Amino acid sequence: MAPANPSAAPSGATGVLVLADGTVLWGVGYGAAGAGVGEICFNTAMTGYQEILTDPSYAGQIITFTFPHIGNVGANPEDIERSARAAIGCITRELPTAPSNFRSVQTLPEWMAEQGLIGLAGIDTRALTRRIRDAGAPNGVIAHSPDGKFDIDALLAMARGWPGLEGMDLAKEVSRTDTGDWDAGTWTLGKGYASPLLHAGGAGGEPTSAPASENMPTPNPSREREGDSRPHVVAIDYGAKDNIFRNLVKAGARVTVVPATATLDEVLSHQPAGVFLSNGPGDPAATGEYAVPVIQGLLERSVPIFGICLGHQMLAIAAGAKTIKMHQGHRGANHPVQRVGGEFADGVVEITSMNHGFAVDAATLPAGVVETHKSLFDGSNCGIAITGKQAFSVQYHPEASPGPQDSFYLFEKFVSGLT
Numbered sequence: 001m002a003p004a005n006p007s008a009a010p011s012g013a014t015g016v017l018v019l020a021d022g023t024v025l026w027g028v029g030y031g032a033a034g035a036g037v038g039e040i041c042f043n044t045a046m047t048g049y050q051e052i053l054t055d056p057s058y059a060g061q062i063i064t065f066t067f068p069h070i071g072n073v074g075a076n077p078e079d080i081e082r083s084a085r086a087a088i089g090c091i092t093r094e095l096p097t098a099p100s101n102f103r104s105v106q107t108l109p110e111w112m113a114e115q116g117l118i119g120l121a122g123i124d125t126r127a128l129t130r131r132i133r134d135a136g137a138p139n140g141v142i143a144h145s146p147d148g149k150f151d152i153d154a155l156l157a158m159a160r161g162w163p164g165l166e167g168m169d170l171a172k173e174v175s176r177t178d179t180g181d182w183d184a185g186t187w188t189l190g191k192g193y194a195s196p197l198l199h200a201g202g203a204g205g206e207p208t209s210a211p212a213s214e215n216m217p218t219p220n221p222s223r224e225r226e227g228d229s230r231p232h233v234v235a236i237d238y239g240a241k242d243n244i245f246r247n248l249v250k251a252g253a254r255v256t257v258v259p260a261t262a263t264l265d266e267v268l269s270h271q272p273a274g275v276f277l278s279n280g281p282g283d284p285a286a287t288g289e290y291a292v293p294v295i296q297g298l299l300e301r302s303v304p305i306f307g308i309c310l311g312h313q314m315l316a317i318a319a320g321a322k323t324i325k326m327h328q329g330h331r332g333a334n335h336p337v338q339r340v341g342g343e344f345a346d347g348v349v350e351i352t353s354m355n356h357g358f359a360v361d362a363a364t365l366p367a368g369v370v371e372t373h374k375s376l377f378d379g380s381n382c383g384i385a386i387t388g389k390q391a392f393s394v395q396y397h398p399e400a401s402p403g404p405q406d407s408f409y410l411f412e413k414f415v416s417g418l419t
């Protein structure tokens with residue numbers, strides 16, 4: 001790692017990474033111009049960069065891709081998880097080359113510029129990743145300035161002034177603020193996203209080519225629901241990836257999305273057959289003020305619950321467990337997880353998609369909460385179930401997007417258990 005070098009940009013440098021410890025790494029900027037501060041994390045997925053960059057769980061984070069050729073299949077309007085910007089941007093080894101893919105309509109830098117995402121190429125991402133592995137995830141700033149002018153002192157002050165993700169509540173910043181019905185199912189080649197409302201009463205239906213960003217309908221309480229016999233899932237949006245809602249629809253649910261700050265009364269007013277707790281950014285321990293009382297109220301009333309990632313962490317906290325900040329986090333599309341307990345004690349290994357920097361401390365799980373899944377990388381907790389209730393959650397991302405679809409059974413298990 002280069003020593004601190006707060007001097008003028010070397011010739012040709014239009015981007016820079018400034019870490020809070022004073023390290024300055026010069027590179028070539030792309031995408032949006034500007035500067036953004038956050039935690040530097042790494043993701044080992046080889047594909048799916050658009051889904052990763054639009055996962056709201058990455059709010060407050062700058063993503064280092066360990067795969068060197070990011071951008072080579074361009075960008076399209078469908079492979080996005082949420083249109084609202086959450087991640088700050090990304091760091092790559094190589095500048096994205098000309099895209100080669102039939103679905104591409106834009107280059108990655110063009111799309112990132114539109115999304116307000118900053119890119120930085122020409123960084124030794126292997127060295128940066130090893131540094132994160134050895135010393136933990138640092139705070140830093142990435143900056144892109146097409147004229148090559150940077151105020152390194154100001155960027156360093158920005159990196160040092162950022163308080164860090166620990167203790168930070170970001171879920172309510174990225175959550176939707178309105179309530180609405182979610183209609184779209186999962187995507188298929190040549191057909192786009194399935195829209196089950198065209199066949200009320202069953203999942204699947206005629207496809208629509210509407211991009212993901214248009215799939216969140218406006219509130220429409222008077223929508224015709226007669227004849228719609230699907231179990232009603234109320235999904236609390238802490239910063240959800242849209243593919244979770246699509247998978248709930250695919251599994252046969254009717255889905256209503258409510259904001260992160262919805263009260264217990266608001267959630268119950270929809271008469272949910274089950275409640276889904278979404279993924280999201282920030283420190284779960286700092287998200288408790290509004291989330292925990294709602295989840296505890298649902299548990300008291302034995303409302304069926306399914307949680308993913310931040311939703312998993314919030315269910316564990318509501319049940320009395322604690323979460324911890326991980327040294328380097330888990331972010332990638334090939335993490336092995338074993339089913340080890342409760343209803344999931346068959347020892348089967350799933351290959352999963354992951355994105356988390358906090359984890360449930362299994363040692364703090366109270367009586368009545370069973371560990372159901374475990375990471376085969378480091379033994380950390382990857383799933384829990386509440387004994388005697390239809391309430392379970394996983395740390396990883398069974399909706400994939402990107403990643404393997406080994407874990408779709410969790411959506412089926414949740415939805416088929418609802419009446």
Ligand SMILES: NC(=O)CC[C@H](N)C(=O)O
Nearest residue numbers: 057279280309310357358
């Ligand atoms: N994807 C998520 O929901 C992430 C949860 C939490 N923000 C973490 O980093 O652990």
